[in-house]
Amino acid sequence: MAPIKPSAHLAEVRYEIRGALTRRARELEAAGQPIIKLNIGNPARYGFTVPDHLREAIAAHLHESEAYGHEQGLEEAREAIAAQQRARGAQHVEVERIFIGNGVSELIDLSLRALLQQGDEVLLPSPDYPLWSAATILNGGVPRYYRCLAEHRHMPDPEEIEALITPRTRALVLINPNNPTGAVYPRALLEQIVEIAARHRLLLLCDEIYDEILYDNTPFQPLAEVAGSVPCVSFGGLSKVHRACGYRVGWLSLSGDPMRTHDYRDALQLLAALRLCANVTAQWAVIPALKDTPTITALTAPGGRLHTARKAVVEGVAASKYLDLVTPGGALYAFPRIRSDRMANFNDDAFALRLLEEESVLVVPGSSFNVPNSRHLRLTLLPQPAQLSEVFVRMERVLERMATE
Ligand code: PLP
Numbered sequence: 001m002a003p004i005k006p007s008a009h010l011a012e013v014r015y016e017i018r019g020a021l022t023r024r025a026r027e028l029e030a031a032g033q034p035i036i037k038l039n040i041g042n043p044a045r046y047g048f049t050v051p052d053h054l055r056e057a058i059a060a061h062l063h064e065s066e067a068y069g070h071e072q073g074l075e076e077a078r079e080a081i082a083a084q085q086r087a088r089g090a091q092h093v094e095v096e097r098i099f100i101g102n103g104v105s106e107l108i109d110l111s112l113r114a115l116l117q118q119g120d121e122v123l124l125p126s127p128d129y130p131l132w133s134a135a136t137i138l139n140g141g142v143p144r145y146y147r148c149l150a151e152h153r154h155m156p157d158p159e160e161i162e163a164l165i166t167p168r169t170r171a172l173v174l175i176n177p178n179n180p181t182g183a184v185y186p187r188a189l190l191e192q193i194v195e196i197a198a199r200h201r202l203l204l205l206c207d208e209i210y211d212e213i214l215y216d217n218t219p220f221q222p223l224a225e226v227a228g229s230v231p232c233v234s235f236g237g238l239s240k241v242h243r244a245c246g247y248r249v250g251w252l253s254l255s256g257d258p259m260r261t262h263d264y265r266d267a268l269q270l271l272a273a274l275r276l277c278a279n280v281t282a283q284w285a286v287i288p289a290l291k292d293t294p295t296i297t298a299l300t301a302p303g304g305r306l307h308t309a310r311k312a313v314v315e316g317v318a319a320s321k322y323l324d325l326v327t328p329g330g331a332l333y334a335f336p337r338i339r340s341d342r343m344a345n346f347n348d349d350a351f352a353l354r355l356l357e358e359e360s361v362l363v364v365p366g367s368s369f370n371v372p373n374s375r376h377l378r379l380t381l382l383p384q385p386a387q388l389s390e391v392f393v394r395m396e397r398v399l400e401r402m403a404t405e
Contacts, residue, residue, distance in 0.1 A: 013134040016368030021352055025362045036391055037362045038379035041179070041332040043243040046382035048305075050244045051295045054285040058247075065281040071272040073100025073251065077286035081251050084290050085234065089225030090255040097254040097261075099268055100286070102278045104209050104237045104250030109135045111205060111233055111252060114267035115170055116141040123164055123172040125156060127335070127369030127376070129179045129207065144169070145370060150337050153326050154181035158192040165196075171203040172196070174223060177210040180369050180378040181335045182328020184214065187221045194227050203264070204232040209250070210331040212241045212296050215310055218329035224255040231256040231264070238282070240332060241296050242289045247282035305385070310334070312385035316392025322399040332382060335366065338375045343403055348374050351398065358401075359394035 016022075017040055025035045037045075044050070072078065078095040085093040101107040108131050112122070118140040124132050126145035133143045146161045148154045161172065174193065177184045197204050206223035214220055224234045237250030254261055254268070299306045310327070313334045317325040322343055325336040338346045348365035355361045366374030379391065 009138055012137050014368060015130050015134060017130070017364055019368070021356060021362060021364070024353075025356055028356070028360070033360055035356070035360050035362055036383065036387060038383065038391065039362045039364050041240060041380050041382065042245050043240070043332075043382055044245060046380075046384075048243045048299075048382070050242060050247070050285075051289075053288045053292060054238075054242060054244060057284045057288045058281055061284040062281065065284070067280070069277040069280040069283070071269065071275075071277050072096075072098065073278055074280065074283045074286070077283045078251075080287045080290040081236070081253060084236075085222075085224060085253045085255065088222040090222065090232075090234065090253065091224070091228055092258050093224075093253055093255050097258075097265055098251060099272055100249065100251045100278050100283055101272075102248040102250075103239060104207065104235045104252075105131055106275075106278070107235060107250055107252045108132060108207070109139070110268060110271050111235075112136055112139045112141060112171075114264060114271055115139075115203060119168060121166060121169045123161060123169060123202070124370070125173065125175055125178070127180050127366065127371045127374070128173070129175055130369060132173055132175070132207070133370050141170075142168075143370070148178070148181060148183065150324075150326050150335075150376070154178065154183035154335070155185065155189060156193070158189070158196060161193065162196050162200075165200050165202075169200065169202060171205050173205045173207070175207040176223065177208075177213060177220065177330030179210065179331050180333050180364075180366075180376075181326065182331050182333055183326070184218045184220060184329040186219075187226065190221055190223055190226045194223070194230055197227075198230045204230060205235075206232060207235045209235060209237050209240050211236060212294055213300060213306070213332060214330045215300055215307060216329065220330065224253065227256055229257045231261045238285060238289055241294070242285070244282075244285060247285060248279055249282045249286060251286070306332070306381055308385045309381040309383065309388055312388040313379070313381065313392075316389055316395075320392060320396055320399070322396070322403070328381075332380050333378050334381060335376050335378050337366075338377075338399070340375065343399065346375050346402075348377055351402065352377060354402070355395060355398050359398055361391050361394050
């Protein structure tokens with residue numbers, strides 16, 4: 001009998017953060033080989049815990065979580081999100097324009113599904129968080145990539161963005177602070193980008209899931225404040241800043257001129273209603289997460305574990321003959337590069353496979369983030385700093401072998 005044929009759309013979609021390399025790592029582990037996994041930003045796997053008061057909020061409301069909830073999310077949680085967005089200067093933020101989902105992941109899909117017609121174009125960063133490309137393609141859109149090169153400290157170039165715009169372009173996606181590069185965009189750059197979006201009537205979609213994970217006092221500028229009356233969707237969630245990936249709670253907040261976003265808001269509501277509601281239980285954690293003092297700063301400040309991990313990575317790169325790095329200003333990753341003056345021919349997929357097979361370290365090749373011929377690899381800053389230092393010793397051994405073979 002003929003095999004069941006999956007959707008042809010999937011041929012263009014990759015998600016290597018949990019792809020073939022990860023499956024190989026699981027096989028090796030099952031065979032008894034311990035693997036250092038640096039492939040995914042999942043804090044609880046590395047000993048980080050969700051703050052107690054978030055857990056307590058869930059426990060206290062467990063009995064109120066048994067029915068389907070509002071399709072847009074718990075009103076009290078949306079009020080806390082609205083208050084945060086207003087405090088950040090976003091315009092026209094109302095609970096009716098906020099949607100809580102099962103993680104930002106679900107809302108990325110929903111936001112594009114509510115927007116795109118077949119063949120519409122979406123401006124995406126390269127490198128991107130690959131779900132943005134996947135969701136664009138799966139909803140009939142076409143990704144158009146603007147580059148965020150190491151040579152430019154991984155900052156987008158507004159001129160390049162504008163040159164990519166066609167009559168089919170509908171939206172401009174930003175990831176700030178950025179995964180995978182760790183770049184945090186300054187206000188002046190965001191102002192230029194908003195100006196382009198306003199002139200070409202594009203919807204701004206800004207993934208700010210790492211909004212409070214910042215190092216060295218790097219300032220974070222929420223896009224909605226700069227966007228003002230320009231339609232803007234800002235995304236945030238519990239997974240990273242609050243270390244609660246497994247709760248599956250994220251939100252989107254629509255800001256800007258309500259007259260221009262009315263129909264889009266209604267489309268979001270219809271799609272939200274079709275899937276009934278997000279996990280109700282975990283939404284109770286949003287209220288203390290946003291109202292109480294942030295707990296992430298103890299980890300990102302000097303002496304904090306994430307800060308020390310980043311230092312270990314910077315030192316590992318400095319000691320390497322082959323690597324360079326734009327030090328991340330935010331988020332949970334480093335995106336080092338193999339220097340072309342030290343190794344002319346380099347294939348990131350082949351390197352990542354060798355690193356796994358020969359040295360039991362799992363990283364994600366840069367090309368997995370929609371960068372052609374990438375010389376980068378991404379690793380998370382979540383392991384213990386000493387383990388990260390050990391990873392650099394192992395990477396150097398593989399690079400040395402590749403250079404001398
Ligand atoms: N957006 C970015 C930039 C991410 O890095 C991630 C997860 O790594 C997500 C969205 C998905 O987050 P969530 O756990 O809220 O679905």
